[in-house]
Amino acid sequence: MNPFVIAIDGPAASGKGTMARRIAQAYGFVHLDTGLTYRAVAKALLAEGLPLDDEALAGEYAEKVDLAALDRETLSTHTVGEAASKVAVMPAVRRALVEKQREFAQTPPGAVLDGRDIGTVVCPEAQVKLYVTASAEIRAARRTDEIVANGGTADSAAILEDIRRRDERDMGRTDSPLMPAIDAHLLDTSEMDIEAAFQAAKAYIDEALAKRNGG
Ligand code: CDP
Numbered sequence: 001m002n003p004f005v006i007a008i009d010g011p012a013a014s015g016k017g018t019m020a021r022r023i024a025q026a027y028g029f030v031h032l033d034t035g036l037t038y039r040a041v042a043k044a045l046l047a048e049g050l051p052l053d054d055e056a057l058a059g060e061y062a063e064k065v066d067l068a069a070l071d072r073e074t075l076s077t078h079t080v081g082e083a084a085s086k087v088a089v090m091p092a093v094r095r096a097l098v099e100k101q102r103e104f105a106q107t108p109p110g111a112v113l114d115g116r117d118i119g120t121v122v123c124p125e126a127q128v129k130l131y132v133t134a135s136a137e138i139r140a141a142r143r144t145d146e147i148v149a150n151g152g153t154a155d156s157a158a159i160l161e162d163i164r165r166r167d168e169r170d171m172g173r174t175d176s177p178l179m180p181a182i183d184a185h186l187l188d189t190s191e192m193d194i195e196a197a198f199q200a201a202k203a204y205i206d207e208a209l210a211k212r213n214g215g
Contacts, residue, residue, distance in 0.1 A: 003107060004109065004111075004209065004212070005128075006128045007114075007118035007126035007128070007184075008112065008129075008132060009117065009132070009178065011133060011167050013134075013143045015197060019132055019198060020113075022194070029110035030112070032114075034118065034122070036070040038087060039075040039081065039084040041061045041062045042080050043074070044061050046083055055091070058092065059096055089169070094175055116176070119131070129185065130185050130204065134189045135190050139163055140160035140163050144159050147159075
């Protein structure tokens with residue numbers, strides 16, 4: 001039987017990452033945060049003082065990304081995130097990374113991938129597709145709380161501005177823009193906590209698993 005694939009897409013700070021980790025743990029599946037692969041390309045270019053808009057060069061760096069060596073800690077800075085959404089518009093970068101992501105999705109017994117284009121481009125055959133979203137205001141508030149909880153200081157107006165700009169870039173690009181796949185289940189978590197969102201996702205996954213097992 002083919003590995004069971006769960007595709008989770010959504011905008012910045014929608015909670016898709018937390019959801020993806022939780023699902024992977026609950027079902028014993030491997031998990032890949034595909035945002036980290038774009039971040040790895042951006043970080044490597046920044047570290048060497050190279051331009052972020054040279055597609056051939058960025059494509060070469062994308063080919064060198066090692067999925068087993070992605071370090072969330074060093075990749076999670078704001079600067080790297082901004083740079084990631086710039087390199088992510090380039091087809092050469094996407095082509096190289098998508099190939100690695102598809103290979104990862106073949107890991108038995110199943111894989112959870114989260115990103116922007118998993119249900120539409122990377123794994124259009126995924127057995128379950130979720131599109132996790134929340135209003136820009138709520139997402140900004142969550143990100144602000146997260147920074148404060150980690151002991152930092154946050155300017156919530158600037159964070160909201162940032163989220164809007166990132167949404168525009170992710171939804172407005174020509175190659176693989178962020179959008180729900182036609183067969184994705186929409187999960188608006190504006191009014192849901194993590195547990196409620198997880199339970200909603202679990203219901204869709206259990207249904208698909210039962211169907212696959214002939215139930
Ligand atoms: O967590 P956050 O939403 O800040 O960002 P991320 O998921 O780490 O992704 C960083 C950037 O990579 C996004 O703004 C997207 O432009 C890009 N990305 C993408 O184009 N396709 C994906 N499958 C995942 C991320």
